[in-house]
Amino acid sequence: MADQPQVAVRRPPRFVDPVRRSILLTFAAAVLLFVIGGVIEPGFLRPANMFSVLVVASFIGFVAAGQTLVILTGGIDLSVAWVINAGGVMLTSLAAGSDLNAVWAVPAALGMGLAVGLVNGLGIVFLEVPPVVMTLGMNGIMQGLVLGLTNGFTSSSAKAYAPRVVSQVVNGSLPGGFPVDLLLWAAIAATLWVVLSRLTLGRWIYALGNNPVAAYLAGGSTRRITIIVYILAGGFSAFTGIVLAGYAGQATLGAGDPYLFASIAAVVIGGTSILGGRGHYLGTIAGAMILTVLTDVLTLMSIPEAGRSILYGLAIVAALLIYGRQPEEV
Amino acid sequence: MNAVTLTRLAARDRLRHYALRNASLLLSYLVLATMGLYYVAYAGSHGQLSVFSVTSIFNNTMPLLIAAIGQTFVVLTGGIDLSVGSIISLTNSVAAVYMRDSLGGILAWSGLILLLGGVAGAVNGILVAVGRIQPILVTLASLSIWAGVALFVLPQPGGAIPPGFTAVLAGNAWSVIPASAVTLGVLIVFWMVFRRTELAVSLYAVGDDERSARANGVPVVWAKVAAYTLSGLFSALAGLYLSAVTTSGDATTGAIYTLTSIAAVVLGGVSLFGGRGSATGSMAGAFVLTLIVNILFFANVNPLLQEFFQGLVLILAMAASVLVNLFFGRST
Numbered sequence: 001m002a003d004q005p006q007v008a009v010r011r012p013p014r015f016v017d018p019v020r021r022s023i024l025l026t027f028a029a030a031v032l033l034f035v036i037g038g039v040i041e042p043g044f045l046r047p048a049n050m051f052s053v054l055v056v057a058s059f060i061g062f063v064a065a066g067q068t069l070v071i072l073t074g075g076i077d078l079s080v081a082w083v084i085n086a087g088g089v090m091l092t093s094l095a096a097g098s099d100l101n102a103v104w105a106v107p108a109a110l111g112m113g114l115a116v117g118l119v120n121g122l123g124i125v126f127l128e129v130p131p132v133v134m135t136l137g138m139n140g141i142m143q144g145l146v147l148g149l150t151n152g153f154t155s156s157s158a159k160a161y162a163p164r165v166v167s168q169v170v171n172g173s174l175p176g177g178f179p180v181d182l183l184l185w186a187a188i189a190a191t192l193w194v195v196l197s198r199l200t201l202g203r204w205i206y207a208l209g210n211n212p213v214a215a216y217l218a219g220g221s222t223r224r225i226t227i228i229v230y231i232l233a234g235g236f237s238a239f240t241g242i243v244l245a246g247y248a249g250q251a252t253l254g255a256g257d258p259y260l261f262a263s264i265a266a267v268v269i270g271g272t273s274i275l276g277g278r279g280h281y282l283g284t285i286a287g288a289m290i291l292t293v294l295t296d297v298l299t300l301m302s303i304p305e306a307g308r309s310i311l312y313g314l315a316i317v318a319a320l321l322i323y324g325r326q327p328e329e330v
Numbered sequence: 331m332n333a334v335t336l337t338r339l340a341a342r343d344r345l346r347h348y349a350l351r352n353a354s355l356l357l358s359y360l361v362l363a364t365m366g367l368y369y370v371a372y373a374g375s376h377g378q379l380s381v382f383s384v385t386s387i388f389n390n391t392m393p394l395l396i397a398a399i400g401q402t403f404v405v406l407t408g409g410i411d412l413s414v415g416s417i418i419s420l421t422n423s424v425a426a427v428y429m430r431d432s433l434g435g436i437l438a439w440s441g442l443i444l445l446l447g448g449v450a451g452a453v454n455g456i457l458v459a460v461g462r463i464q465p466i467l468v469t470l471a472s473l474s475i476w477a478g479v480a481l482f483v484l485p486q487p488g489g490a491i492p493p494g495f496t497a498v499l500a501g502n503a504w505s506v507i508p509a510s511a512v513t514l515g516v517l518i519v520f521w522m523v524f525r526r527t528e529l530a531v532s533l534y535a536v537g538d539d540e541r542s543a544r545a546n547g548v549p550v551v552w553a554k555v556a557a558y559t560l561s562g563l564f565s566a567l568a569g570l571y572l573s574a575v576t577t578s579g580d581a582t583t584g585a586i587y588t589l590t591s592i593a594a595v596v597l598g599g600v601s602l603f604g605g606r607g608s609a610t611g612s613m614a615g616a617f618v619l620t621l622i623v624n625i626l627f628f629a630n631v632n633p634l635l636q637e638f639f640q641g642l643v644l645i646l647a648m649a650a651s652v653l654v655n656l657f658f659g660r661s662t
Contacts, residue, residue, distance in 0.1 A: 127649035133596050137645035144638020152634055274464045309478030316471035326462040
């Protein structure tokens with residue numbers, strides 16, 4: 001083997017990589033949408049407004065963080081909507097408006113999300129229930145529990161109000177007007193980048209999504225990795241519920257409903273393959289921005305909700321036709 | 331061993347094989363039978379068993395049942411249709427706004443609404459089969475699009491459904507037999523006939539192994555487009571039935587059917603990986619999900635817990651079929 005000629009492997013330029021290309025495209029589209037917004041309404045590009053748009057985008061970004069990890073392994077989490085609702089309702093009911101109680105209500109709500117994720121993961125791994133069914137069933141279970149235990153929680157009751165301290169953190173801003181919420185998002189983005197691009201766990205997540213059998217044969221503890229991503233997804237959903245309750249000042253049932261489809265859409269628009277194994281959270285961030293800015297721009301153009309919903313769908317189709325097509329079977 | 335014993339053994343083996351392959355389907359029939367008996371016994375002993383209560387169970391099940399049949403076509407090919415709920419909302423809105431109480435009007439609009447559903451489904455199918463985009467994403471997008479169109483048609487809940495239309499679809503024949511039960515019979519016969527068609531064989535083949543199907547000359551693109559078109563058509567039919575039962579229109583009323591139709595299909599033993607299962611199972615699944623609600627009502631359980639029990643039954647049914655195979659199946 002010693003006399004084998006050294007073959008210089010030429011790596012293609014970085015932007016040719018389909019995942020990188022789709023991430024760049026999505027960010028470009030997000031910037032373009034911001035510019036369009038600025039053309040329609042000059043005030044749109046003021047920092048204060050851009051921050052408030054990004055804060056709304058961050059909510060999708062939080063849920064979609066967990067969704068990205070799950071989808072990268074080839075699964076899907078359909079339980080996000082009612083874990084979000086449960087997170088918000090748990091926070092406000094346990095804290096009952098007191099800042100002191102928030103000290104344990106926040107971890108309790110987060111713990112609930114992690115526990116739901118654990119159950120999802122255990123069911124998928126040990127009972128071999130397909131992810132779609134497991135998380136769909138879990139969504140129903142959480143919905144029934146939240147509605148049943150709170151007896152149809154009404155948003156007018158005192159227990160619906162978020163502790164002041166949570167609201168202050170979520171709505172607060174650093175000197176210079178930079179929202180604390182965006183700082184949280186940046187921290188989550190940085191952490192996920194490290195996990196996906198620098199840690200072994202990330203490598204195994206991609207490996208699992210590409211080919212579970214190969215990942216197992218290569219020595220990956222695929223069961224543990226699967227359970228971990230679902231736990232994280234549950235945690236991120238509950239976190240989103242807490243943040244949403246803080247943002248609005250109170251918890252409402254149904255606050256989480258739009259986030260199931262928004263989280264999947266953000267992941268996919270960001271170029272992550274729904275089959276797993278390809279993609280990155282950076283793309284998801286751009287996807288979350290696009291969904292939010294698109295909604296805002298359409299509102300600026302005074303297009304009613306019906307029209308927004310239609311254009312939202314057309315945007316997803318367009319994104320998919322550009323880079324979501326499967327290679328042709330031979 | 332003589333030939334007779336061998337044949338008997340082979341027959342037992344086949345039975346065992348069948349039972350294991352269809353464990354989840356048989357389980358859902360078992361659950362359905364138990365729940366049906368419980369319901370009849372409980373309602374009967376409380377004097378609640380009447381033509382009216384039976385008719386209302388059939389009527390309440392029908393939209394989900396029809397949507398689940400539509401979902402079955404797509405799931406059999408290995409796909410999934412998330413746009414079911416929106417197409418139901420859209421057809422319900424169109425019916426509530428445009429349908430007038432005259433025989434001609436009812437027939438014309440029913441036909442148009444079915445056509446609308448079929449076209450919506452065909453668009454899904456073309457994007458999936460020709461556009462080569464993942465089904466879950468195509469139908470996620472069309473879910474959003476048709477929900478928007480439904481809101482355009484009917485911005486506020488309201489409108490009206492002709493009483494004649496309700497009487498035909500949701501009434502009673504000879505004031506005893508629920509019209510819905512007759513429809514159910516028609517649907518079962520339809521499925522038994524459909525199952526023997528070339529198209530049905532293609533659907534199963536595509537879902538089982540797309541590459542082999544293509545290699546063996548199965549028209550894969552056509553089969554997929556047909557599956558989504560049928561799904562759209564049945565969603566529209568479900569929307570018509572929902573309109574007849576609720577007698578009014580609401581542009582968001584169908585949303586729940588996306589996830590419940592998937593749940594019914596899965597409860598009915600149809601594999602989400604495609605190629606396995608039957609629409610009769612999905613129909614049983616739809617009845618299970620609806621009966622849960624009725625039984626909870628009779629058992630005085632907080633109705634708000636209904637989704638909890640539906641979710642629990644869904645997961646337990648799946649887990650049970652896996653466990654049955656684990657303990658009784660041959661290790662492979």
